[in-house]
Amino acid sequence: MKTKSGFMLRSIAGCKVVVSVGKRTLDFNGIINLNDTGAFLWERLEQGATEDELVKAILENYTDVDEATARQSVVNFVKTLCDAGCLDD
Amino acid sequence: MTEAGQSAPRRLVSLKELEPLIREAFAAGKAFGLPVTGTSNLPTLSPNRDSILLGRADGPLKKGDLPLYRRSSGQYVLHRVVSVQKDGSYTCCGDNQCTLEPGIRPEQIIGKTVWIRRKGREFSPRHLGYRLWVWFWVLVLPRREALFRVRHAAGRLCRKLFPGKFKDHT
Structure with missing residues (x-):
């Protein structure tokens, strides 16, 4: 999975936005x-990470989350981005 | 960890905050996508429906161009150039407005509309149909107020004749 080219992730006044x-x-x-x-x-999706790689990245970077929660979070996030047309097929 | 699928707290991003990103995109040779907000360019562009790509304004603007500029007050506006003055300044006016805004200087221009998405259709401002519409709409500018009154009266009549069929915008 990869974010479509033509999106830019930036920080505005401490908030992350994609334009x-x-x-x-x-x-x-x-x-x-x-x-x-x-x-x-999003930063990992820009590199074309798979669902498993996203889950692994969460588990490596966040200690307060188990694998099931991380996977559910990834699935929800990817679905939101797909619905918004942000990901390449 | 915050749930990633859960959106961040909703906040409006101001154009003042976006301006550095717009300039960054221009410097990289890219255009910047902006949703249409506000009603000042109706019926051409509708908020929550249409969007534009803003590109770098290379060279002077022409009558009919749709630039984003910053007023002396700091307010950002997307209004159409309706005339170019001899001193190089522009007179602008929203498509849904009748009041002219003279004296917009080139240094106030952030960028100009280079691509339009309207009702799901995409086209360049060079598209013939769009150019004809802009030409007509700028031409009737002196009569726009009267046209707005006719439209308003027609809308009122339709709502009276066919209650429930037409949206009440009042």
Whole structure:
């Protein structure tokens, strides 16, 4: 899975936002606000991480979460991005 | 860990905050996507429905261009150039407005609209249909107030004749 080219993750006043910088992403009519975990996963999705790699990255970086919770979180996040048209097929 | 699928607290991002990102995108040779907010460019562009790509304004703007500029007050506005003055300044006006805003200087221009997504259709501002619409809408600018009154009266009449079929915007 990979984020579509044409999105840019940046920090505005301490908040992580994803903005659109290309025609391919213009159908996403808005600006995405991400929390810290969302931004963490987005950065990995920019590199084309798989679901398993995202879960592994969460488990390595967050000590207060078990694998089932991490996987559910990844699935929810990926679904949200897919619905918003942010990921390449 | 915060649930990633759960969105961050909703907050409005101001154009002032976005301006550095817009300039960063321009410096990288990219355009910047912006959702249309506000009603000042109706009926051409509708908030929560349409979006634009903002590109770097290379060279002077032309009549009909749709730039984003910063007013002296600091407010950011996306309004159409309706005339270019001899001193190089622009007079702008929203498509849903009748009041002209003269004296917009080139240094106030952040960028101009280079791509439009309207009702799910995408096109360049060079698209013939769009250009014809802009030409017509700028041409009727002196009569726009009267047109708005006619539209308002027609809307009222339709709502009276067919109650429930038309949205009440009042």
